[in-house]
Amino acid sequence: MYDDQPMCDLLVLVGPDLHDDVARCAAAAGYRVLSVPAGDCRREWLTARAVVADPAAVAELGRIRPPRRDAFVLVATGDPGGDIWRSAIDLGATDAVTLPADENDLVRALTGFRVPRRHPAGVVAVIGAHGGAGASTLAAAVALTGVGLGSPTLLLDLDDVAPGADLLLGIEQRPGLRWQGLSLDGGAVSGAALHRALPRAENDLVVLTSERMPAAGISPEAVTAVIDAGRTNGDLVVLDVPRSDSAVVRAAMSSADLVVLVSTPTVGGCAAARRVHARLIGNTVAVELVVRGPSPGGLRPARVAAAIGVPLLAAYRPDPRLPMRLESGPLRVRPRSPLGRAAWAVHSRVTGGRAA
Template identity: 40%
Template sequence: MVAYTGSAGPVRPLLVTASEQRLESVLRLCAAAGVEPNVCADVGAARQLWPRAGLVVIGDDALDEVASAALERRADVVVIADESPDPQVWGVALAVGADRVLALPRDDSTLCDALADGVEGAGQDAPVLAVVGGCGGAGASSLAAAVAMTATRDRSVTDRHGGASVLLVDADPWGGGLDVLLGVEATPGLRWSDLTGTHGRLSGAALSRSLPRVDDLAVLAWDRGAIEPAAPETVRAVLAAGRRVHDLVVADLPRHLDTPVEEILARATSVVLVVPDDVRAVGAASGVAEGLAGWASNVGLVVRRRRRGLPPELVADTLGMPLVATVDDDPRFRLAVEEGLGPLARRTSVRRAAREVLDVLGPELGR
């Protein structure tokens, strides 16, 4: 067998084995996890990669050689064996500092998760900011897109993962489409329909790479035409994957809080309710606010102001939530969107409000 290695980047897993059977098993799981391993048939080739690998997987065939090589102790080492490994394997695995011995194929799912964690990290998940309109036409989608794009340009958002730093999720299948608002509706990439049936562990890195981009913003939107809402387990898997590899997730939610939407609300760090400053809008928003109260304790208000409207402070008092920002009707914003320039193309009221939202909610979002 010819051993091979990819680049010596710090996040690749390392597989040490001379067994074709072990190699085939792990490569299959790597493909499922969306990761590319460095593979070495002997310890000599593995020595340089050993300290920098995200995860080290040692085949039981190479275990004695690894033990005799006296490599430096490190975390995230696993040994793979048959379903009924030799009892001696456990002792040698302990000697090389392995965290566990996995029996394949019984422990395939455990190894798949470990491989993904080795690349994407198992640290703190990214915060989620959910934006909801209190009534139709409130401008929640515009604000969500502007907040997400502003965050990508913010120096306090560090790109830890080598890809998009912010993920914008269109969770409203009956909305106008965030990809249209951002001018990327014709850009190739995954949409919600491509993720139908997804459940369990999803590679965050593979997901992020496959989405349409606006600069450093990854966008998950809907196809045009007939829409079937995503299943709760799909939303759960996608959100978990996105949170592992981005620094912030911004979700544009519909007003009807169904089960898929509740999957996002249950994980939201902060929620922003966007409400126009008229009596009917405030009345409609009170029902939405009541529904949000059952899922989120940290709900802030953005008031969309028009001439002779209710004072923003009165709207906040009526709904019983803190005022985060105000946003004015702005023809420059509508013109920029219609021209496909995006929500930050001009210095508009929406752009200013997005900055205020991030400034006010920054501590809660870990910024």
């Protein structure tokens, strides 16, 4: 076991007959075991360092069709059969191991998968507690900060009745795919293809937003597929999430590693943030607060966070000249500005302080 390296997560999708054998191999290779149902493992499928699945799990995965991934091993007590092996290959498997006879082969494969990934990947959802909180501006600032730090970044604007992230970034006239033109091939989409098809704001920042006058809304299936594609491509995925109790918002929340709730330091802002937290976000994902001040009543950011019941990630003062600048040009974020420091704090939190 690699005692000088941190534990990695191994997603284990096997029945009771194989669980002890796989757990023993996982311990020998230095993994922490994640055991969830195969039909409800999308987050772990995308984030775990490696995956081990038995034939029954592969059959279930073939029905829900997650995106292909690497570091995936099919395990069985005997011949899994041609159909199962083909399904496993479609999901990205490169090896099959018979247990318990070939435990050493599984340990060897899992050990090889522990080579660190080249790019950090993370999904952060930014949502305002109320209108005018500054969530869309912060989301765009986080995306710009990401590319400035070398992270390939995908900014997804999920509000199809808002002005649009493309307008905020000054790329509304650039050609490229919008949500309403996205066609899913079997429920999946390629991250590399998205980077080629979407409007580009910066060298490694692409933006997916709605048409100016959309004839249709955004589907949660499309949101899930695009988030999955960005994650597996190694992108930082930034979600600008509307305040609505909808399937699209639920899909965004269930896919995020971190939800950033943005509020102003007012009594009304606190009340709104508590409602958004309880009704739209819930307790299944990490939530942290960004406070955009100052407070007209002297309410400090730490007290706002305590009143809402979430940790304080950052607090910053608004730039009174920003609205005027946005009327004549795209958003620009200076790293040492209050907005820039808040965006850096969010980026650092979701990526663990790493840059690509």
